[in-house]
Amino acid sequence: MKDARYIVGIDLGTTNTVVAYADLDTDRPAKSMAEIKVFQIPQLTDAGVIDKKDALPSFLYIKEGHELSSDALKLPWDETTPVTAGEFARERGAEVPHKLISSAKSWLCNQAVDRESSILPWETSALIDKLSPVQASCALLSHIKDAWNHEIAKDSDSLRLENLAIYLTVPASFDAVARELTVKAAHMAGLQDIILIEEPQAAFYAWIDKSGDGWRDNVEKGDLVLVCDIGGGTSDFSLIEVNEGKDGFLELERVAVGKHLLVGGDNIDLALSYFLAAGLKEKKKKLDSWQMRGLVHSCRKAKEKLLSGDDIEEYPVTVLGRGSGLIKGTIKIALAIEDLQKVVLDGFFPVCNLEVEPASASSTGMKEFGLAYEADPAITRHLAKFISSHKDDKGRPKLPTAVVFNGGVMKSAIIRERIMEVLASWQEFAGQGTIREIDAVDFDLSVAWGASYYGQAARGDGIKIRGGLGMSYYMAIEASMPAVPGMPMPTRALCIAPFGMEEGSHAESRDRLFNLVVGEKVNFDIMTSSTRHEDSVGSVIDNWEDMDIEDLTSIETQLDGEGENFIPVTFEVKVTEVGTLEFWACSRDDDRKWRLELNIRPKD
Known part of the structure; x- marks a missing residue:
């Protein structure tokens, strides 16, 4: 308003x-x-x-x-x-x-x-x-x-x-x-x-607001800034490129987005609790599930104190007893700084090379259904995969020249130093210079702060980062070919919205016709890719399963069309000002349009 x-x-x-x-x-x-x-x-x-x-x-x-x-x-x-x-x-x-x-x-x-x-x-x-x-x-x-x-x-x-x-x-x-x-x-x-x-952009906006007009003195043309956001439950990475605009002023463009990784501070708290529980087990003190939940809570407080930079060597952790002798059965232990560093740095931020891949999930036949937590808790290995998957024109990984940290985990200087050490080793190995840390505003508050700044920038009062869609979107289309006994009809991936398509923009594909099935229940399978940046609206990709394109969702619906089975259509797509995606199938022969809602059901 x-x-x-x-x-x-x-x-x-x-x-x-x-x-x-x-x-x-x-x-x-x-x-x-x-x-x-x-x-x-x-x-x-x-x-x-x-x-x-x-x-x-x-x-x-x-x-x-x-x-x-x-x-x-x-x-x-x-x-x-x-x-x-x-x-x-x-x-x-x-x-x-x-x-x-x-x-x-x-x-x-x-x-x-x-x-x-x-x-x-x-x-x-x-x-x-x-x-x-x-x-x-x-x-x-x-x-x-x-x-x-x-x-x-x-x-x-x-x-x-x-x-x-x-x-x-x-x-x-x-x-x-x-x-x-x-x-x-x-x-x-x-x-x-x-x-x-987007949160990484908001964190960067907060830094711009803090720096005032001096932000241009801290970055230069050609800089590639990594926004490393590690919070309590998730880790997110983005790359922002600094370019020179037509008027000679610096411009910012978000050029890469990582996957949504369910690994963060909560995983660290859990790892610390299991570390202490293992020590108690050696002393014949086994904790039940209720006590373990309490221990995780206590480990979070201990972690925050030990990583606060106050030179605390250890912090007391209390585990309540069970039964009528509750106070009598209370267990008192301590978490030492050297143990915390070993668990956190070696387990979550190990030194690794740029070619390393995160460990894959185990081959256990049955798994509990729930959130899709990462199989590998090593955040630096996920970071290596993100950076190595985004390459320059010569096929080399585009290594960042600067980094902005965000998220509660990043309040620890020890963790920031380890990540900088790993990033510097990649730079040195590739012979691509050095990397520097850009001071954050506040690791907990900067995202909301930057969002408010963006609101002012959107009115013309500040700097804006060019971004748009953080991934490309595709729709599976059935190939037009003779049927073969015993073989399902192959599908191709139709690009319906490319990476970087900006908010408020509209695109359409009129060069190619498709048959839209109406009057009966059908599925529309939607896929995405965070690395395919060259595809344009209307591009068709064969063998998409091997082309870094992944399933997103399946839309089950029945589109209106009395007395008809197939309607020749083109399509158009819009990224709304809000930041959501609209897809419309448009009849070739009249003014009818069908909108597909994306929030339907999970892909089978």
């Missing part, structure tokens, strides 16, 4: 949600940026206790029975909500895990489940009112909306969050389905004016 007073950036994170805003109704020089602030989010931190924090932990606790009417769990703005979000939800949910919803964002991009079905909490058979990943995301955004309206809007309807321009961040690796579902969750929460922005 162009006339809104505030521009709001929301980082809907896997483990924490942060809100930043710029007040445009302030005196400042023309064309200068409004000051950005972080919204202090009121939330339950304990039963009956409400505090304001920089971040809202992205956890939901499902209330039941007497909790639904308990004054201790009520918020100032709502007495009827069936869930509680934030710090209390995280702490209480750790004790009652069957009522805790976490990682809703990761479930939102899980292609193997129906993301609009009530499936969370995942691993519970308790008779409670479950939520879908979309509903869980909506609940977090609803808390943000209600908290903002209670604190800032007061009696002014124009300042209510639903009446403001919202810039909502998503991982660069989110596909079109996950983006559409994110927007849907926001709309369900009552937030209608939504624009999506």
Whole structure:
């Protein structure tokens, strides 16, 4: 909304949600940026206790029975909500895990489940009112909306969050389905004016805002900046190239996006808990599942303290006992800094060469169904694969010349130094110079901060990064050839939206006709690629299964067409200003069009 007073950036994170805003109704020089602030989010931190924090932990606790009417769990703005979000939800949910919803964002991009079905909490058979990943995301955004309206809007309807321009961040690796579902969750929460922005770009915008006009002194033409974002639940990588524009000024373009990797700080906490549990087991002290959950929670606190840079050699960890002798059975141990460094650096950030591949999943015949966690926890090996898959004109990996770190894990100087060591070794091996670290604004808050900056830049008040789609999209089309007994008809991949297609742009393919099947149930298989940057709208790829093109989703639908079976069509595609993808099949002979919705069901 162009006339809104505030521009709001929301980082809907896997483990924490942060809100930043710029007040445009302030005196400042023309064309200068409004000051950005972080919204202090009121939330339950304990039963009956409400505090304001920089971040809202992205956890939901499902209330039941007497909790639904308990004054201790009520918020100032709502007495009827069936869930509680934030710090209390995280702490209480750790004790009652069957009522805790976490990682809703990761479930939102899980292609193997129906993301609009009530499936969370995942691993519970308790008779409670479950939520879908979309509903869980909506609940977090609803808390943000209600908290903002209670604190800032007061009696002014124009300042209510639903009446403001919202810039909502998503991982660069989110596909079109996950983006559409994110927007849907926001709309369900009552937030209608939504624009999506990629998290790595937002982190880079935060750095630009911090640097002011001096940002151009820290990068130069030809720089390739790696944005390394490692948070509590995920790791994301992007490459931003610095070019010279027509007017001689530097321009920024996002040129590569990595896959959505489910490995991060939560994995580190789990590894540390298993390390300590193994030591206890040697002393004939075996922990049950309830105690292990508590140990993971304690290890997170210990990790944060030991990696804070305060020269702490060890940090106490307490494991509560079980049964009537609860206090008597309490186990007290300590996590030493040298053990933490060994587990974290050797396990998650090992030194490796650029040609290394992440370990593949085991060949176990049966696996638990759930989130698609990475089989290899070594983040540096995933980084090697990302960088080595993006090559220059001579077929050599495009190595970054600078790096911006983001995410809670990156608060540790020890981890940042290890990643820089690995990156420098790749540069040295390839003979491509040195790499430097660009100072981040804040590893926890910069994404929301940068989203608010982008909102101002979108109005012409700042620098914009050229980005567009972070992957290419394809549709499977059945080949036109004679049938062969016993052989299924082969399919080809039709490029319907190329990498880099920008928000608000429109493209169409009129040079080739296709037969659209109408009047009966059919499937449209959608695929993606994050590395095929040369394909254009209408390109057809044979043997696509071997061409770095992967399944995304399958749309099952029945298109209207009375008395017809096949309709000759062309197609057009649009990347909306919101950041989602629209595909239309267009009749050759009249003005009929059929839109295909991407958020249907997972690929079989």
